[in-house]
Amino acid sequence: MTTTLITGGTVVSATGRAPADVLIDGEKIRAVLAPGSTLLGHDLTASVDTVVDATGKYVIPGGIDAHTHMELPFGGTAASDTFETGTRAAAWGGTTTIIDFAVQKYGERVQDGLAAWHAKAAGNCAIDYGFHQIIGGVDDDSLSAMRGLLDEGVSSFKLFMAYPGVFYSDDAQILKAMQVSRDTGLLTMMHAENGPAIDVLAQQLVDAGKTDPYYHGIARAWQMEEEATHRAIMLADLTGAPLYVVHVSAKQAVEQLAGARDRGQNVFGETCPQYLYLSLEEQLGAPGFEGAKWVCSTPLRSRAEGHQNAMWQALRTNDLQMVSTDHCPFCMKDQKELGLGDFRKIPNGIGSVEHRMDLMYQGVVTGEITLERWVELTSTTPARMFGLYGTKGVIQPGADGDVVVYDPNGHTSIGYDKTHHMNMDHSAWEGFEIDGHVDTVIARGRVIVDGGRYLGSKxxxxxxxxxxSQYLI
Known part of the structure; x- marks a missing residue:
């Protein structure tokens, strides 16, 4: 087995930082040692196969993006990243594990949906992967099948309060699924937007000739997110189910989550980089059809209303527990352009899986979060929330050798022709500058990115x- 020693760096965890060397033996971390230590009397630098010099750099557990959609069918097309291209891009950005979503639609079997996603991913991924299960058709058969998900290593499922006719679940269906959640410990993940009301608003806007991408954000008003978040919380409270609300973007939705948590309810939430940095006015409101690049749901919110600042604050106060990407990329040509003349037909999603670690590190630079909180939000909490901790999300003996060496003195310019390896014809993060750089990425003991070179393989x-989840009470 190959041995790797990371020397000279500062190991950063969710609880602190300290100078230390990290020894990886095969696929596992064998030891975390005082700098320059010997092991059984041997000089490690002379006895290992590979030495990684991390002097002046941070050594952190590999990132875990717990919300991605590779190859997801949507709006008459499919997400442009395959499991091969998307996980390779993730590796470039310091993410060593993703959790994607297997899909079951109305009239389909849950088992068949999970098997289909296994077939898409198997043998194609550059990094480790797991699955959540989308339940797009809640009926007696799917409710029964959900009880067997944990045997397959799937400990969470997702419901949609949006997209009537596609994935939508009504309150009665949500209630039944949450009862299974309560009985089994499966974590209920919720897309919280009032879909039927949004559809009415969207139709009225189109009828009035308001068809540009900007109006995607107007139709999906923050009230639609707050109302649905509140409703999901109440149904979870009634059933006793744990609840995790995905891609929170509205400050009013955060207030609902914070209130529930203050009452002792088992409720959690994530946000995404786009809701920290991008806005309704600047991106969705770009001239012409340009705003289509940033059409996603929940939508980008108004900077004037303070949603972005509220998301950062919620991450500091732990009213939101983690940051995922909701990575669901579409090219402008032949995909986003399906919505020319009607924003309702623009495929919903943007690409961020390559940039999450960098974008969140910039929050450290600007003082929004601490260095330790960066690691917690992007690696440790995702591992704990979704049943991976100990193997993933931490640098300690016995954990997988998933390690990133990050240079705080480096620099990353994000853009389509710069740091971009996703299968897209544009970048949603064009022009962003990061005061840091992913130097080396090690996945299960194998160096897959180093010095600007990709060394991994399909x-x-x-x-x-x-x-x-370790957060269940």
């Missing part, structure tokens, strides 16, 4: 079975 990643 099929390096493995499916990881997940246990129950």
């Amino acid at each position: 099929g390096d990643g493995r499916y990881v079975k997940r246990g129950l």
Whole structure:
């Protein structure tokens, strides 16, 4: 087995930082040592296969993006990143594990949906991967099948309060699914927007000739997110189910989550980089059809109303627990352009899986979050929330050798022709400058990115079975 020693760096965890060397033996971390230590009397630098010099740099657990959509069918097309291209891009950006979503639609079997996503991913991923299960058709058969998900290493499922006719679940269906959540410990993940009301508003806007991408954000008003978040919280409270609200973008939705948590309810939430940095006015409101690049749901919110600042604050106060990407990329040509003349037909999603670690590190630079909180939000909490901790999300003996060496004195310019490896014809982050750089990425003991070179290969990643969330009470 190959041995790797990372020397001279500062190991950063969710609880602190300290100078330390990290020894990886095969696929696992063998030891975290005082700088320059020997092991059994041997000089490690002379006895290992590979030495990574991390002097002046941070050594952190590999990033875990717990919300991605590779190859997701949507709006008459499919997400442009395959599991091969998307996980390779993730590796470039310091993410060593993703959790994607297997899809079951109305009239389909849950088991068949999970099997289909296994077939898409197997042998194609550059990094390790797991699955959540989308339940797009809640009926007696799917409710029964959900009880077997944990045996497959799937400990969470997603419901939609949006997209009537596609994934939408009504309150009665949500209630039944949450009862299974309560009984099994499966974590209910919720897309919280009032879909039927949004559809009415969207139709009225189109009828009035308001068809530009900007109006996607107007139709999906913050009230629609707050109302649905409140409703999901109440249904979870009634059933006793744990609840995790995905891609929170409105400050009023955060207030609903914070209130529930203050009452002792088992409720959690994530936000995404786009809701920290981008806005309704600047991106969705770009001239012409340009705003289509940033059409996603929940939508970008108004900077004038303070939503972005509220998201950062919620991350500091732990009213939101983690940051994922909701990576669901579409090219402008032949995909986003399906919505020319009607914003309702623009495929919803942007690409960020390559940039999450950098974008969140910039929050450290600007003083929004601490260095330790950066690691917690992007790696440790995702591992704990979704049943991977101990193997993932931490640098300690016995954990997988998923390690990133990050240079705080480096620089990253984000753009389509710069740091961009996603399968897209544009970048949603064009022109962003990051005061830091991913230098080396090690996945299960193998160096896959180093010095601006990609050293990994298709099929390096493995499916990881997940246990129950450590946050359940």
